[in-house]
Amino acid sequence: MSITSGDHKASFANGTTHNSAYVQWTNASPAKSFKVQSQYEPPIAKFEAQSTFRSHYTGKYVPPARICKPSLKDYAADELTKPMNAGTSYLEAFTGEKPKPCPASKIDKSATLKVTKAGHTLVTQDA
Numbered sequence: 001m002s003i004t005s006g007d008h009k010a011s012f013a014n015g016t017t018h019n020s021a022y023v024q025w026t027n028a029s030p031a032k033s034f035k036v037q038s039q040y041e042p043p044i045a046k047f048e049a050q051s052t053f054r055s056h057y058t059g060k061y062v063p064p065a066r067i068c069k070p071s072l073k074d075y076a077a078d079e080l081t082k083p084m085n086a087g088t089s090y091l092e093a094f095t096g097e098k099p100k101p102c103p104a105s106k107i108d109k110s111a112t113l114k115v116t117k118a119g120h121t122l123v124t125q126d127a
Contacts, residue, residue, distance in 0.1 A: 048055070072080070
């Protein structure tokens with residue numbers, strides 16, 4: 001076979017080294033499969049068209065829950081008019097020194113604030 005490309009003529013063989021090195025065997029049969037061939041057997045149970053989730057988690061009727069709110073007749077009338085005690089046990093048990101209010105909250109509006117290198121804030125009155 002001869003292929004021409006432009007002005008050059010090159011001849012190529014019909015076969016490749018791969019095809020000539022690996023030739024199919026004659027009189028050879030493929031290896032026998034050891035896999036057991038099974039025949040289709042239809043299922044015994046009737047098809048229900050339901051997912052596993054739906055079949056396992058079905059709703060059950062539950063009667064409405066009883067109301068837990070105590071009725072007003074359980075309380076004395078004077079208890080309902082008292083203010084609610086919203087205190088904490090910490091406030092009652094605390095015996096330490098209460099923090100002093102911030103002095104900056106009492107500064108006159110005419111005063112100016114200055115910050116030193118040490119980080120302290122000094123208040124000076126403008127004259």
